[in-house]
Amino acid sequence: MTLTIGLLLGLSFFASLLALAFLIWAVNNRQLTITQHDAYTIFTEGEAGHPDDATTEGSQDEGGAARAHHFDTERAGIDAISRPAVVTLISSGIAWLAIGSIFGLIASLKLHWPDWLVGEAWLTFGRVRTLHLNMVIYGWLSMTGIGVAMWVAPRIFHTALRYPKLPIIGAILWNVGVAAGAIAIASGWNDGQEWLEIPWQIDILIAIAGSFFVLPLLATAARRHVKHIYVTGWYYIAALCWFPILFFIANIPYIYSGVQEATVNWWFAHNVLGLWLTPLGVGAAYYFIPKIIGKPIYSYSLSLLGFWALALFYSQVGIHHLIGGPVPTWVVTLSIVHSVMMFVPVIAVAINHHVTVARNLWALKASVPLRFISLGAVMYTLASFQGSIEALRSVNSVTHFTQYTVAHAHLGAYGFVSFVMFGAVYHMLPRITGRSWPWPSMIPAHFWLVVVGFAIYFIGLTIGGVLQGFAMLDVARPFSDSVQVVLPYLEIRSLGGAVMVVGHLIFAAHFLAALIQRDAQAPAAQPHDTRSAVST
Amino acid sequence: MNRMVPLAILALAILAFATLMLVIAPAIQIRSEAPTPGLKPYTAQQLRGRTQYVAQGCIYCHSQQPRSIDQAPDAERGWGRASVASDYAYDRPHLLGTMRTGPDLFNVGARLPSRGWHLTHLYQPRAIFGWSIMPAYPYLFERKEHAEPGDVVIILPADRAPKKGVIVAKREALDLVAYLQSLDHTFPAPTRAVRDDGYAEKGEPR
Known part of the structure; x- marks a missing residue:
């Protein structure tokens, strides 16, 4: 014990020295002074001040062709190069969304119809639920998030994507990995830890696939044509450094055991959200909100605080999943403190996102993609506030082990990240294909279905979870009370989930129709000259 | 930057x-930390049952980590004393769980020691608890015309029993139940053993 404390003291002293040296270096090299002018990096010359919404332009134009953005000749060349990789990744992601959310609905129904589909092992609740989680996290959110990054990163770096064929190979391998993982889980072969169910043998394939995404994005960042790295780029670069390491360390077989393994498990699982999905979502929102509105982010220097505070605090929150459990008190307390500190980066990001939108409310009316993305940003704020409060010991005693946590997880992964991805896809695809969406009325239909469906889902399950928690804490009530009290809310959740699934199927069909349409009719405007974009 | x-x-x-x-x-x-005195390594059959526990996804509804009496009435429900880190010395992977759609199972072997009870419950939980929402696991069992020597026949109420023949447990079900029966941590925990004491009053026993 004395050795442990001595070691920790020594290491924290060493870490402080390093951090101090870094700070001195950063101040000397003006790394910490970013100006509002840098926020204009996302615009090419003459673009700022003009809203950029690909879903409404089509209806205004004769012939329905979405124009390339006003001053976009260089950018059209950049987009043309990333196009095959982006389309492959996003199509894969949407396919996983469709399959994964159907499995989610089956799992939800099975919770209140326990004798439904019990004849086959692969359809038992424990496997269907796990299939849902792995498909939507590693299929839908990860692939779509990377696809969006492949499209946004070259634009903020003002240069074409490097090695544009590698992400296509990566996407194929990643799909094979997720599919193999799903088959393994369905057949009962899994590693036994939440968020780490895919067998480590298959994880090797996924890790290799991941490197096919990391390399092109880092190479593009290294050869950018602007000096400044826009805030979206920080999130992307950091996430691409973080996730492979997290994934690798957490999946090393044979070296962890017992509750020590549990700390690795939750260090990983919460960092998938904090250091992978959140940077992908926040980074995308930081690009699309000002880009669609046509005005830069409200306070660019605040984004620096938001980013580094997220890195510092979010990386240490994981053990709040083990509050009251058989792990050392100090590590639980450490994670609770960091969970509460998350208010700092969340408020910083919230000010930037919400004030930018609030000063331009007209844009919400005009652009459905912006509606998706800014609502997603609001959900990020809410989910993070909720998470900080949920980590307090007194609150956690009620909500831990209940459906409340499930509702919270969906507020983050669905309300926030998925909504941002929906909006990003709606904004990007017309720019990618050169054609507008074939059924424009389906976009608001998708929006309202998932908003209403998710509201039913979240509110119902949150109330049910709190009632479940209070029933479990009351020694005078038998355990069966906690089951019976939550049952109606599980049914409400299935209703909300079904509405969400309908929205996803419309989204997937619409996306497919937009892709097929591209093949049927040649794009209206092809970039004439891509040389400026590809020369290095 | x-x-x-x-x-x-x-x-x-x-x-x-x-x-x-x-x-x-x-x-x-x-x-x-050394393993808690009294903790036994799993037998080969119990380990096979543990694999079944993982494969069926029991972890998504059942925790294995009773909380301390300062925080929650887990002990009064019969789920056992607050668990400590050294109780899990032989667990690979850990199966702490984060959900209690069903009760905590860390001491289910002590609370419900009967093999027959577990087999009936796995085959059809609602044959025992009408309110249960646990899935039935009929695929861990098979129907036979007559029980053969060595078969374990499941006892079922008349309305749940097959019209003809008997239901016998497959090996997977027997292994799983052997694992559940092994979940017995009723021996005392060493004082000062590692766990989250964030709810305890200073110096109070747990």
């Missing part, structure tokens, strides 16, 4: 620091 390499290095340094605090330091502390 205008430089990529410092950005990446600092981002990785922060992750390394988090890994030190959440992974390495707890590992050093937890691994210095």
Whole structure:
């Protein structure tokens, strides 16, 4: 014990020295002074001040062709190069969304119809639920998030994507990995830890696939044509450094055991959200909100605080999943403190996102993609506030082990990240294909279905979870009370989930129709000259 | 930030620091503890049953970590004393769980020692508890015209029993039940054993 404390003291002293040296270096090299002018990096010359919404332009134009953005000749060349990789990744992601959310609905129904589909092992609740989680996290959110990054990163770096064929190979391998993982889980072969169910043998394939995404994005960042790295780029670069390491360390077989393994498990699982999905979502929102509105982010220097505070605090929150459990008190307390500190980066990001939108409310009316993305940003704020409060010991005693946590997880992964991805896809695809969406009325239909469906889902399950928690804490009530009290809310959740699934199927069909349409009719405007974009 | 390499290095340094605090330091502390006296390693059959527990996804509805009496009435429900880190010395993977759609199972072997009860319950939970929402696991059993020597026949109420023949347990079901029966941590925990004491009053026993 004395050795442990001595070691920790020594290491924290060493870490402080390093951090101090870094700070001195950063101040000397003006790394910490970013100006509002840098926020204009996302615009090419003459673009700022003009809203950029690909879903409404089509209806205004004769012939329905979405124009390339006003001053976009260089950018059209950049987009043309990333196009095959982006389309492959996003199509894969949407396919996983469709399959994964159907499995989610089956799992939800099975919770209140326990004798439904019990004849086959692969359809038992424990496997269907796990299939849902792995498909939507590693299929839908990860692939779509990377696809969006492949499209946004070259634009903020003002240069074409490097090695544009590698992400296509990566996407194929990643799909094979997720599919193999799903088959393994369905057949009962899994590693036994939440968020780490895919067998480590298959994880090797996924890790290799991941490197096919990391390399092109880092190479593009290294050869950018602007000096400044826009805030979206920080999130992307950091996430691409973080996730492979997290994934690798957490999946090393044979070296962890017992509750020590549990700390690795939750260090990983919460960092998938904090250091992978959140940077992908926040980074995308930081690009699309000002880009669609046509005005830069409200306070660019605040984004620096938001980013580094997220890195510092979010990386240490994981053990709040083990509050009251058989792990050392100090590590639980450490994670609770960091969970509460998350208010700092969340408020910083919230000010930037919400004030930018609030000063331009007209844009919400005009652009459905912006509606998706800014609502997603609001959900990020809410989910993070909720998470900080949920980590307090007194609150956690009620909500831990209940459906409340499930509702919270969906507020983050669905309300926030998925909504941002929906909006990003709606904004990007017309720019990618050169054609507008074939059924424009389906976009608001998708929006309202998932908003209403998710509201039913979240509110119902949150109330049910709190009632479940209070029933479990009351020694005078038998355990069966906690089951019976939550049952109606599980049914409400299935209703909300079904509405969400309908929205996803419309989204997937619409996306497919937009892709097929591209093949049927040649794009209206092809970039004439891509040389400026590809020369290095 | 205008430089990529410092950005990446600092981002990785922060992750390394988090890994030190959440992974390495707890590992050093937890691994210095000997297994709780009285804790037995699993037998081969119990380990096979544990694999079934993982394969069926029991973890998504059942925890294995009773909370302390200062926090929640887990002990009064018969789920056992607050668990400590050294209770899990033989667990690979850990099966702590984060959900209690069903009750905690850390001491289910002590609370419900009967093999017949578990087999009936796995075949059809609602044959025992009408309110249960646990899935039935009929695929861990098979129907036979007549029980053969060595077969374990499941006892069922008349309305749940097959019209003809008998239901016998497959090996997977027997293994799983052997594992559930092994979940018995009724021996005392060493004082000062590692666990989250964040709810305890100073100096109180747990």
